[in-house]
Amino acid sequence: MCLGIPAKVISLDENGQGEVDYLGTRVKTNLAFIENARPGDWVILHAGFAISRLDEEEARETLSLLREMADLQDP
Amino acid sequence: MKEFRDRRVIAGLLRKISRQARRAGPPVRLMEVCGTHTMTIHRYGLHPLLLGAGVEMMSGPGCPVCITPDAHHRAAIGLVTRRENLVLAAFGDITRVPTTEGSLQTAVPAPRSRVQVVYSPQDALETARRKPESEVVFFGAGFETTIPSIALAVKQAAGQNLKNFSLLPALWLIPPPLRALLDSKEVRIQGFLYPGHVTAVIGTAAYDFVAAEYGLPGAVAGFEPADILLAVSSVLDRILRGEPGVDNEYRRVVREGGNPRARALMEEVLEVTDAVWRGLGFIPRSGLRLRKRFQGFDAPGRFGLKVEAASDELPGCRCGEVLRGVISPPECRLFGRTCRPEAPRGPCMVSPEGSCLVYHKYSKQ
Numbered sequence: 001m002c003l004g005i006p007a008k009v010i011s012l013d014e015n016g017q018g019e020v021d022y023l024g025t026r027v028k029t030n031l032a033f034i035e036n037a038r039p040g041d042w043v044i045l046h047a048g049f050a051i052s053r054l055d056e057e058e059a060r061e062t063l064s065l066l067r068e069m070a071d072l073q074d075p
Numbered sequence: 076m077k078e079f080r081d082r083r084v085i086a087g088l089l090r091k092i093s094r095q096a097r098r099a100g101p102p103v104r105l106m107e108v109c110g111t112h113t114m115t116i117h118r119y120g121l122h123p124l125l126l127g128a129g130v131e132m133m134s135g136p137g138c139p140v141c142i143t144p145d146a147h148h149r150a151a152i153g154l155v156t157r158r159e160n161l162v163l164a165a166f167g168d169i170t171r172v173p174t175t176e177g178s179l180q181t182a183v184p185a186p187r188s189r190v191q192v193v194y195s196p197q198d199a200l201e202t203a204r205r206k207p208e209s210e211v212v213f214f215g216a217g218f219e220t221t222i223p224s225i226a227l228a229v230k231q232a233a234g235q236n237l238k239n240f241s242l243l244p245a246l247w248l249i250p251p252p253l254r255a256l257l258d259s260k261e262v263r264i265q266g267f268l269y270p271g272h273v274t275a276v277i278g279t280a281a282y283d284f285v286a287a288e289y290g291l292p293g294a295v296a297g298f299e300p301a302d303i304l305l306a307v308s309s310v311l312d313r314i315l316r317g318e319p320g321v322d323n324e325y326r327r328v329v330r331e332g333g334n335p336r337a338r339a340l341m342e343e344v345l346e347v348t349d350a351v352w353r354g355l356g357f358i359p360r361s362g363l364r365l366r367k368r369f370q371g372f373d374a375p376g377r378f379g380l381k382v383e384a385a386s387d388e389l390p391g392c393r394c395g396e397v398l399r400g401v402i403s404p405p406e407c408r409l410f411g412r413t414c415r416p417e418a419p420r421g422p423c424m425v426s427p428e429g430s431c432l433v434y435h436k437y438s439k440q
Contacts (some may be wrong), residue, residue: 002111002137002220002272002428004298004328030197033223033337044275044328047166047217048195049224051337052275052328059327063078066301069091070083 004044079299088304093128095311101129109270110138110428117437119300133400139216140426143245144353144384148174151214152182160187164199165214167192172422196228203240212374216245220272223337226344241374249273250281251361262400266310267293271325278333286319297325351384354395392421404434
């Protein structure tokens, strides 16, 4: 039940209620736990709430580490 | 993001892990605390691959539906079967957990009462708003990932003066059972994979005591196959260096301090209390209850319920030992025979992240 899925913020109001795009579907989401959330931000969605922001820079760093891993080890 | 499942990436990581494990002395036994990690590990076939590389993964107590004792489930069933005009709202999987008195799905509700399966605590709140003539009880079971959303629902109910909404709390904290498992010395654990989304809320410092007091390393992991392997490799690295500590291998989502807003809200609405877990028993300061000023929203208080967990083993079910990592699911005599996904005998065969269901779904029989 601690499943969390990445989704992109489409819109939000001043109370933190908003909509996110998850694989092309619009989902009503509470964004009250995300500081300064803005449309275009990526978040992790859990039980109707955004619990954390997805940091694109960190994601890219991990990705480049993974690519290195694959290239280095290939014979 | 397909790199997180890429065959060459996975192969590369496994070769690295294999070299590390050989130096550390295989098999290295690590526990993945989180049930959603158990799902990833089995769904992508990582369990046998890791075993081949010299790392044995054990699943831990990280399934809220599984560790919630029989007494809570029976209290929920009691409410909806005995009280008229009551909506018992709950997340879907918990409604199928068998007890000695059936499950929420097999229970026959009292007149004008019903069970409502919800996706979010907000749905239960919405029902309370729309049906002021009904009592709406939210059976809130979860770890720190889910708890802030439950706390917010209670705060909103208080703010909007929704007198017909209440909470049947089954709220569990992840760090205390780790201490309980280590103190029991029942299983040999050399390191932990810490749950990614719980840690996104509580922050990485919550596990410092595992390194400081027990000398064991751990890493926070994400939920893609490569995330799991990165974290395993990082734990092995710490074992080899002899430097216990906590690494964050899910940096795209987890910050060191967690989510301050979510933590503040939990703190505002809830307070720490002792709790009894299925399979693990009494664990000091491992649960949460509503603070005094929110007591009016406490369902046990409102309906005079005693939720006292006693010996709650279901006949023949070894869920408790599975939750402690003492046995793996196929070692239970009921597994796959009289206990199956379509007719579960215990909660670990009910929840999508219950170890028994995960093993049944993904391992070759």
